[in-house]
Amino acid sequence: MTEEWKEPYIEQHEAEDALYTRLHRQTREEIQRLSGKVWTDYNAHDPGVTLADVADYALTELDYKLGFPLADYLTEENGTLDLRRSGLFPPEEVYTTHPVTEEDYRRLFLASIPRLAGVTVTADRETGGYTVRILPSPFEEEGERKALEEQVRKVFHSHRNLCEYLEKVETASLKELEFRADLEIEAGEDADDVLARLYMEILEYLYRFPVFSTPDKEGEETPPSEWLEGQTGTVRVAFPEQQDTEHELYGRLCRVKGVRSFKTCYLTLDGKPQNDFSGGFGLHIPEEEPDLEYNPYKEKKDKELKVHIRQGKQNVQVDTGRFRTRLETLYRIREHRLEHKVNNSAKAAGWTQPAGTYQDVYSHYPIANDFPACYLLSKDGKAATPFEAYLKLYDRVIEGGLRELKELPQVLSLSDEDAGNLSDRRTRELKRQYLDLLDRLYGVDSNPAWLAEHNRYGETEEGTLRRRMRFLRNVPVLLRDRNKARDITDTDSLTGNDTPTVKRWFCLLLGITPDDGRAVSNVLSAHNLLITEKRDGRPFRDIDSLLIHERMLEADNVEKVDYMELASDEKEKQREYGRMWHELHLLNENRISGDLFRGGTDLDNYRVVRCGREEYLLAYHNREHPGWTNLGRSADKERLKILANILRRFLRELNRACETLYIVEPVLADRSRPFQVFAVLPAWTARFHSPRFREECRRLLRSLLPAHIGGTVYWLGERDMRMFERCYRQWIYSLTDARIGEYRKLLLDAMLEAMETAVEKQDLDDTY
Structure with missing residues (x-):
């Protein structure tokens, strides 16, 4: 009978193959090389040899701490492993x-x-x-x-x-x-x-x-x-x-x-x-x-x-x-x-399913504590010797590596709450690389180049990362339900998340709130503001504080407005807005030009103009039409610069809040319009006013729609959007409530009437 031998529980390695042995040999060889091979009479107790021993032991221990599976480092201390948090879905x-x-x-x-x-x-x-x-x-x-x-x-x-x-x-x-x-x-x-x-x-x-x-x-x-x-x-x-x-x-x-x-x-x-x-x-x-x-x-x-x-x-x-x-x-x-x-x-x-075990490997024992007592290293908080200060360099490198390891779950997290310190440049770079990896993994592009080219709202690197994280958190649903429409039996569909997937994809990619529970035509009305656009035959000076180009607008009398840090607290921010409304009298006219509404999101368009010995104006340089607009007057030019920064932030928030997308399926009310969709968007915001950006949006919508569906993109002005939204909400209710179902066709016709006077119409047929 053949005798069976069991393998030992712990696999034995040759001493020469052990990591410490190899490190020790390589360390001596490197020291010999650096010394020109003149250090040949060293002893085991020499300080240089002892330091090499201790450092090699520390590196061996570090290798052990870095040798666990990735899932272990993503496992919380209570044993929970949530891979969805890292964008790794089942x-x-x-x-x-x-x-x-x-x-x-x-x-x-x-x-x-x-x-x-x-x-x-x-x-x-x-x-x-x-x-x-x-x-x-x-x-x-x-x-x-x-x-x-x-x-x-x-x-x-x-x-x-x-x-x-x-x-x-x-x-x-x-x-x-x-x-x-x-x-x-x-x-x-x-x-x-x-x-x-x-x-x-x-x-x-x-x-x-x-x-x-x-x-x-x-x-x-x-x-x-x-x-x-x-x-x-x-x-x-x-x-x-x-x-x-x-x-x-x-x-x-x-x-x-x-x-x-x-x-x-x-x-x-x-x-x-x-x-x-x-x-x-x-x-x-x-x-x-x-x-x-x-x-x-x-x-x-x-x-x-x-x-x-x-x-x-x-x-x-x-x-x-x-x-x-x-x-x-x-x-x-x-x-x-x-x-x-x-x-x-x-x-x-x-x-x-991947499983992980929490590993408590993030603490580091200073290597100075591993030296023999004969080195007389300081203890009990006494002043460190130069040699000890040198040893702390080793500790700093190892502690830095373990700190990065401990922060790995935050770097890989898609959650806003534990995304890590995104104000740190290295963390942002690691996060960006990981999001790029997820893009390739799922076959999506969470940050197309054309979005960065049209960064009209000053989106920071941190803001871009958070927008991408939000998009990638939803990517399984976006890919699986790409063709999904609204559930017209859901009575809460306007306030919930039940929006067409095309809209969710579009809005999440652009950093827009994707639900239909808000009417963008109410954004300006809530601030008692009305946008006025210049039209032929309508004097622009009658609706704007247009300045005549005179000597006070020459370069010697004009100062640029630099960026300033404003309040981050919401309560304090609202106080700043209140003071801005009080001090910039132009806003109290309850009207704002479309040029200022859009161009005011860029700080480069503001100037402080000296108009007297101790008098200054805050002027806005119109981008869509010639001329300058007076926004306010003060004897304190620094105060005007602060007001310009506040106004810029306020207008950016308004522009973002005014952006949305509506998807209308006319076949739900009119069977003679099969396989068509109407994509309705506001035309008055800084991004959506750009013809080039509109074309990119059209291309994006075309790529998201199935090939057999065509339609039209409508870019509406504020007045037309107000009428459209009023009818749209009632139309959604008519699809849900059979008691008012007979009004579906009438409401669709009313929406079409508002869309007929769109600022621009684009064909959604696949022609490119």
């Missing part, structure tokens, strides 16, 4: 997709509503309308069938794609077949149970019950990318391949537990045996008991059981009520099993 959030085809919707309904016996989905390819026909179980009452129809509506609208709508949901009515048979059952079997199992087998065959698979076992061998491909969830819904013939069904019935043999066995329609079931049939479930004396030639009632059962030589009486109860129990057990499988599919996933 497979079921990354690889799943939104339903697109009729078959996708069919599988979705069956997985979401296990009580459905079957469902067919038909799409009108000309209009995008869907008709859903459901097949409830034979045991559902009329009220329960209505509830199933409502569930189907809810599931459809929560997964609806852009420009799709639900035409109708109806309960299918199938022709019912009667089961006629003369059979013998095994001894000791209960006739009611056997008959219930036979009927359940027939129901499964006729209804083609789907097979639900979860990744609990199969997923151990199947990669998640393969298992979840084309799926809306972790549950796979497959339909059995069958011939739909009498012969195939007969073979399955013969294998039912308790059946010994059949004398006769067939399914009839109007008394005629059927051998092809591909047309779709239901099954009649009898309600009355048969006569004990079997007579195949005797005419029987429609509700009577037409199955004769023998056990040996004895005829067996079937309790129809008990049989129906057993059959319904079998059916409900199947439903509950499916429901349990669906609800626990994510928990049962067999894919290996």
Whole structure:
């Protein structure tokens, strides 16, 4: 017998291969090289050798601390490992997709509503309308069938794609077949149970019950990318391949537990045996008991059981009520099993999930403490010797590395609360590199170059990182639900997060609040301001404090305004705004020129102008039209510079608050407008006023929309936007509330009327 040897628990390494040995050898070689190979009579106790020993031990310990898996460093002290925080999402959030085809919707309904016996989905390819026909179980009452129809509506609208709508949901009515048979059952079997199992087998065959698979076992061998491909969830819904013939069904019935043999066995329609079931049939479930004396030639009632059962030589009486109860129990057990499988599919996933163990490796023991006592190093807080000061350089390097290691979870975090110290340049650079990595990992661009080119609101490096972090936190949903539209059955859709994914992507990328719960036309009204734009035939000087270009505007009398740090506290910031309103009288006219509203976001457009011996003006240099505008007057020029900084910040906030995107699907109110969307945006902000920026926005929207959807981008002025938003909110409510559904078309026409006078219209058709 061959003797088996067990490997030692700790793998032994050769001494020459140990890290410390290699470090010590390399250290001596480096010292020899630096000394010109003249230091040859060293002893083990020489200070240089001792220092090398201690430093090599410290490096060996550091190597140990840096040798744990990455997951350990991301694990919190309480043992929690949240990889979502670092933008590393589980497979079921990354690889799943939104339903697109009729078959996708069919599988979705069956997985979401296990009580459905079957469902067919038909799409009108000309209009995008869907008709859903459901097949409830034979045991559902009329009220329960209505509830199933409502569930189907809810599931459809929560997964609806852009420009799709639900035409109708109806309960299918199938022709019912009667089961006629003369059979013998095994001894000791209960006739009611056997008959219930036979009927359940027939129901499964006729209804083609789907097979639900979860990744609990199969997923151990199947990669998640393969298992979840084309799926809306972790549950796979497959339909059995069958011939739909009498012969195939007969073979399955013969294998039912308790059946010994059949004398006769067939399914009839109007008394005629059927051998092809591909047309779709239901099954009649009898309600009355048969006569004990079997007579195949005797005419029987429609509700009577037409199955004769023998056990040996004895005829067996079937309790129809008990049989129906057993059959319904079998059916409900199947439903509950499916429901349990669906609800626990994510928990049962067999894919290996990363696990981490918290490692307390971030403290450092000063290397000076490892020296022998003969070195007489200072203790108890005494003044350090020059040698000790030299040793602290080693400590500083090691402590710095461990500090960076401890901050790694913050550097990799996408959360605003624990993103790390983004005011630190090195932290910002590491964070930027990690966000670039996530961009490549998910195939997105969270910071396109054209956004940086149009940085009209002074977004800092920190601000850019936070905007990108917010976008990447949402990237699984943005990718999975890219074509998803608004849930028009959600009564809180205006105030919640249920906005079309195209809008969420656009707004998160641009740093805009993505919900529809705010009206941008109210932003200026809330400050009692009205934008005035210069138009032909309207004297600009009548609505603006335009300065005549005279000597006081010459270079000798004009000073630039430099950037100043303002209050970061919200309460103090509002106080600054209050003083600005009080001191800059131009704002008290309740009107602001579009030029100032947009150009005032740039500090380079402000100047302090000397207009007298001790008098100064705060002037704004118009960018869209010639001339200068007087914003205010003071004897304190420094105060005017502060006011310019405050005004600049105030206008940046207003511009940002005025930006949004509305996605309108006209087909929801007008079936003659299929596969079109209207993208509506404000035209009066600093970024959205730029023709080049508008074109980039159009390109972005075109890239986000499916290829079969076209439409128009409308850039509205403030007055038109006010009318549009008033109608838009009512239109959304009309889609949700059937009581005002008759006004949908009227509200759509009113929105179109406001959009007709848009500042600019852009075609969304794929022409580039």
